[in-house]
Amino acid sequence: DIQMTQSPSSLSASVGDRVTITCRASQGIRNYLAWYQQKPGKVPKLLIYAASTLQSGVPSRFSGSGSGTDFTLTISSLQPEDVATYYCQKYIGASWAFGQGTKVEI
Amino acid sequence: QVQLQESGPGLVKPSQTLSLTCTVSGDSFSSGAYYWSWIRQHPGKGLEWIGFIHYSGSTYYESSLKSRVTISIDTSKNQFSLKLTSVTAADTAVYYCARVNSGLDAWGQGILVTVSS
Numbered sequence A: 001d002i003q004m005t006q007s008p009s010s011l012s013a014s015v016g017d018r019v020t021i022t023c024r025a026s027q028g029i030r031n032y033l034a035w036y037q038q039k040p041g042k043v044p045k046l047l048i049y050a051a052s053t054l055q056s057g058v059p060s061r062f063s064g065s066g067s068g069t070d071f072t073l074t075i076s077s078l079q080p081e082d083v084a085t086y087y088c089q090k091y092i093g094a095s096w097a098f099g100q101g102t103k104v105e106i
Numbered sequence B: 001q002v003q004l005q006e007s008g009p010g011l012v013k014p015s016q017t018l019s020l021t022c023t024v025s026g027d028s029f030s031s032g033a034y035y036w037s038w039i040r041q042h043p044g045k046g047l048e049w050i051g052f053i054h055y056s057g058s059t060y061y062e063s064s065l066k067s068r069v070t071i072s073i074d075t076s077k078n079q080f081s082l083k084l085t086s087v088t089a090a091d092t093a094v095y096y097c098a099r100v101n102s103g104l105d106a107w108g109q110g111i112l113v114t115v116s117s
Helices: none
Strands: A004-007 A010-012 A019-025 A033-038 A045-051 A062-067 A070-077 A085-091 A102-105 B005-008 B018-025 B035-041 B045-055 B060-061 B069-074 B080-083 B093-101 B104-107 B111-115
Touching: A004 A062, A004 A085, A019 A033, A019 A102, A033 A062, A033 B045, A045 B060, A045 B104, A085 B069, A102 B018, A102 B035, A102 B093, B005 B104, B018 B093, B018 B111, B045 B069, B045 B080, B060 B069, B080 B093
Parallel strands: A010 A102
Antiparallel strands: A004 A019, A019 A070, A033 A045, A033 A085, A062 A070, A085 A102, B005 B018, B018 B080, B035 B045, B035 B093, B045 B060, B069 B080, B093 B104, B093 B111
16 A cells, blocks of 8 residues: 655744645655645644645645655745644545644644 | 534444444535545544545445445435444544545544443
């Protein structure tokens, strides 16, 4: 099965900072990658699909890039409401694994 | 606007079968255009994909759970279900159902299932 590895596992940044989270697939997955945000005690929310397409209603400070095995989620200007854990997930093939998550704090 | 709601027992005894149902409201279920998925999250841990089912009944399961998992669908009731056999304490988690649409774009609120005697 294809494994998804995120880094870092956690980070602390200041309001207004640019934040980058990476996700690496153990084999190529083209652009079949989604990013989710899970705030404490809440249900996960789809942010980005097809590696770089912003889900409707998601603020434009979020962006995604990459293809194949290496992907990036970027928050261009971190806001207090962005405190959450972020997960990548592949959605191709028989097993739709998630990354282990990246906890973002301020 | 699609809505999903998990239901089922919050407590299951070890070695028994965990059974959950997800009820879908909105017209997306009957359209046959989507897959429907189960995901779980162990306390304080990350997300684990369990599997998904299509309206037609075709299923895909996470390989590590495949021997114990069955996902089924009841189109007449707008529901899909999860059965996990031979549960242990390691199956204690919040279980979510979700719609597959280039990722998981709609989620239920989740239901905590505790495995304990």
